[in-house]
Amino acid sequence: MLEIKNLHVKLEEEDKVILRGVDLKIGAGEVHAIMGPNGSGKSTLSYVLSGRDGYEVTEGSAQLEGAELLEMEPEERAAAGLFLAFQYPVEIPGVGNMTFLRTAVNAQRKARGEAELSAGDFLKVVRERAKLLKIDADMLKRPVNVGFSGGEKKRNEILQMAMLEPKMCILDETDSGLDVDAMKLVAEGVNALRSEGRSFLVITHYQRLLDHITPDVVHIMAAGRIIKTGGPELALEVENNGYADLLAGVA
Amino acid sequence: MARAKPKSDALEPRLAALRFDESGWQAAARSDALARLTAIGLPGRRDEYWRYTDPSLLNAAQITPTAPLANDAEVFAKIEALKIVFVDGVFDAERSDPLGMEGVSIEPLSAATGDIHWARDLYGVLEARGQNPVARPLAAMNTAFATEGCLIRVTGHPLKPISIVYISESMASDVILHHCIKVESAAEVTVLESGQAAGRLNGVMEVELADGARFHHIRAQGRDAARLEVTHLFARIGKDANFKSFTMSGNGRLTRNEAVLELLGDDSSAHVAGTALGDGAFHHDDTVFITHAAERCESRQVFKKVLKNGAVGVFQGKILVKQGAQKTDGYQISQALLLDGDSQFLAKPELEIYADDVKCSHGSTSGAIDETALFYLRSRGVPLAKAQALLVLSFLAEAIGEIEDEALAAAVQARLEDWLHGDAA
Numbered sequence: 267m268l269e270i271k272n273l274h275v276k277l278e279e280e281d282k283v284i285l286r287g288v289d290l291k292i293g294a295g296e297v298h299a300i301m302g303p304n305g306s307g308k309s310t311l312s313y314v315l316s317g318r319d320g321y322e323v324t325e326g327s328a329q330l331e332g333a334e335l336l337e338m339e340p341e342e343r344a345a346a347g348l349f350l351a352f353q354y355p356v357e358i359p360g361v362g363n364m365t366f367l368r369t370a371v372n373a374q375r376k377a378r379g380e381a382e383l384s385a386g387d388f389l390k391v392v393r394e395r396a397k398l399l400k401i402d403a404d405m406l407k408r409p410v411n412v413g414f415s416g417g418e419k420k421r422n423e424i425l426q427m428a429m430l431e432p433k434m435c436i437l438d439e440t441d442s443g444l445d446v447d448a449m450k451l452v453a454e455g456v457n458a459l460r461s462e463g464r465s466f467l468v469i470t471h472y473q474r475l476l477d478h479i480t481p482d483v484v485h486i487m488a489a490g491r492i493i494k495t496g497g498p499e500l501a502l503e504v505e506n507n508g509y510a511d512l513l514a515g516v517a
Numbered sequence: 518m519a520r521a522k523p524k525s526d527a528l529e530p531r532l533a534a535l536r537f538d539e540s541g542w543q544a545a546a547r548s549d550a551l552a553r554l555t556a557i558g559l560p561g562r563r564d565e566y567w568r569y570t571d572p573s574l575l576n577a578a579q580i581t582p583t584a585p586l587a588n589d590a591e592v593f594a595k596i597e598a599l600k601i602v603f604v605d606g607v608f609d610a611e612r613s614d615p616l617g618m619e620g621v622s623i624e625p626l627s628a629a630t631g632d633i634h635w636a637r638d639l640y641g642v643l644e645a646r647g648q649n650p651v652a653r654p655l656a657a658m659n660t661a662f663a664t665e666g667c668l669i670r671v672t673g674h675p676l677k678p679i680s681i682v683y684i685s686e687s688m689a690s691d692v693i694l695h696h697c698i699k700v701e702s703a704a705e706v707t708v709l710e711s712g713q714a715a716g717r718l719n720g721v722m723e724v725e726l727a728d729g730a731r732f733h734h735i736r737a738q739g740r741d742a743a744r745l746e747v748t749h750l751f752a753r754i755g756k757d758a759n760f761k762s763f764t765m766s767g768n769g770r771l772t773r774n775e776a777v778l779e780l781l782g783d784d785s786s787a788h789v790a791g792t793a794l795g796d797g798a799f800h801h802d803d804t805v806f807i808t809h810a811a812e813r814c815e816s817r818q819v820f821k822k823v824l825k826n827g828a829v830g831v832f833q834g835k836i837l838v839k840q841g842a843q844k845t846d847g848y849q850i851s852q853a854l855l856l857d858g859d860s861q862f863l864a865k866p867e868l869e870i871y872a873d874d875v876k877c878s879h880g881s882t883s884g885a886i887d888e889t890a891l892f893y894l895r896s897r898g899v900p901l902a903k904a905q906a907l908l909v910l911s912f913l914a915e916a917i918g919e920i921e922d923e924a925l926a927a928a929v930q931a932r933l934e935d936w937l938h939g940d941a942a
């Protein structure tokens with residue numbers, strides 16, 4: 267599904283190098299988790315994959331089902347099936363959540379040469395999927411993320427993911443700021459979307475999310491590199507011992 | 518403020534083409550206005566009040582027509598309203614609805630020739646009051662020479678809005694329109710204006726609100742890039758009365774919209790808002806002067822401009838709180854969204870306060886589109902141009918939110934979306 271090879275990234279404006287040769291291969295239907303100390307480059311990786319400005323790729327490649335992501339515009343990547351649930355979802359005053367969702371869904375359908383959803387069909391699907399995430403009609407009407415609590419914003423990200431039905435979902439700390447019940451909701455939302463043709467890359471600091479969304483593979487990122495890859499037990503090791511041993515092992 | 522010296526050298530040619538009508542009930546008002554204009558002279562770049570806007574195209578003896586003006590589809594076509602049509606500044610009875618409606622009497626100025634007329638107390642009166650402390654010569658010129666417009670007297674609650682529709686058919690139309698609107702005690706009316714009035718329009722609207730009256734005004738100025746327009750909206754607002762005016766402008770080479778509003782009775786309110794979208798050779802100036810002369814009155818000014826390709830936006834907004842106007846609540850915000858580095862926003866907010874128990878706030882900002890929000894939208898698959906259009910609408914939302922009526926707000930929103938997504942396509 268996603269294959270990242272030797273990815274090196276620096277900031278465009280400064281000479282600061284953030285990613286120093288990331289290699290990652292995620293098969294179709296797999297769930298991978300990335301853990302790692304603050305500032306190790308996890309969010310940067312997710313931004314570079316989805317095409318945010320401000321970063322310069324100096325080496326390497328990232329392919330989604332064989333297509334080179336790094337050459338596409340952000341909207342083309344989305345239409346190709348990539349989705350990023352933001353660590354900090356963005357507030358957009360004056361644009362209704364529903365308008366936003368519908369614009370996004372139809373733009374992607376159009377880019378893929380599919381027919382746009384009618385207002386009625388769209389409404390039906392949104393209501394159904396919003397209900398599963400306990401997002402009420404009022405939240406759908408309000409401007410995108412404006413006045414949403416931290417947890418509501420994260421649930422709204424998952425709703426967008428459910429509506430856009432991407433192939434490759436990147437979740438950047440979707441569990442942070444969630445209470446126990448909300449985390450279950452989010453995990454259920456994610457699990458409901460798990461399928462053979464859909465892969466996940468879950469960035470998190472805590473084992474507790476992985477209790478609900480069981481990963482196939484866990485990676486540890488430090489200083490812009492994947493320093494260790496293992497099974498779910500690797501996340502438990504981090505939970506119990508922190509990163510010190512792992513970091514020492516590489517040094 | 519210093520008055521400009523008479524600039525009779527420019528005034529004479531400017532007035533040469535205009536016909537001065539000495540007959541009828543407006544005769545005295547017209548000659549007084551002409552005397553005012555002659556004393557003041559035309560506005561000049563050296564006048565403090567015209568510092569950011571060059572009036573020379575408004576002062577020029579003649580306009581140079583370029584291409585025929587484009588008439589947009591009627592913005593309020595779907596709103597059920599009593600329609601009054603002006604073609605190149607002349608009332609067109611055939612294209613207008615019959616002017617009868619319960620709760621209101623409407624007469625075209627050109628037909629209101631009767632010797633005794635209620636509008637005598639209004640025509641040119643508010644304009645004359647509005648000459649202090651700042652001179653507004655182009656409004657005086659309007660009073661002196663206008664022969665077309667509407668006289669509207671509201672005594673009840675008409676069921677439908679009054680929709681004044683302007684159509685321009687001649688490339689060289691240079692038009693003066695003067696409307697007088699009197700809303701009697703506890704009466705209420707919605708007045709819409711839309712369309713391309715003329716190659717050059719000088720428009721005045723004088724509005725008097727008696728105690729408890731309500732007035733809603735929504736205006737959609739034409740979008741032709743060659744349009745020149747100067748408008749003055751004067752209002753005298755009584756006790757417990759509400760005044761609301763919203764203007765949407767798109768393109769136009771030069772637009773100066775002045776609003777001169779006086780809150781004269783306690784517990785009244787005055788809201789003015791506007792959105793302007795400018796692309797290229799566009800200069801849009803909103804100049805607002807709100808006087809609080811009574812207690813517990815509220816005023817709001819919300820102006821948003823979106824500028825690109827060298828477009829210029831100007832905002833001059835003043836709140837004057839007179840002695841004794843306690844518990845005044847004044848709010849003013851003017852913002853520009855600059856879509857590129859070539860565009861410019863000039864703002865001059867002013868507060869002048871002579872009462873001690875008041876709450877007044879003002880703010881002015883100009884900035885670029887929010888890159889983070891843009892990326893967020895694009896990461897969801899929304900193409901760049903469409904994402905920009907959505908963020909422009911997001912920026913305008915506060916001003917559109919000033920329109921109380923949902924159907925009218927939707928009509929304005931729909932037109933803005935057409936313009937923006939049309940540009941995006």
Ligand SMILES: Nc1ncnc2c1ncn2[C@@H]1O[C@H](COP(=O)(O)OP(=O)(O)OP(=O)(O)O)[C@@H](O)[C@H]1O
Pocket residue numbers: 277284302303304305306307308309310311320353
């Ligand atoms: N636009 C930027 N400007 C300056 N520094 C940046 C920028 N983006 C990332 N960095 C820096 O790059 C490093 C990696 O940041 P990143 O956000 O990717 O870390 P992270 O692994 O997601 O951390 P956390 O766990 O705290 O979310 C940090 O030192 C950060 O300050």
Ligand SMILES: [Mg+2]
Pocket residue numbers: 308309310353438439
């Ligand atoms: Mg991060």
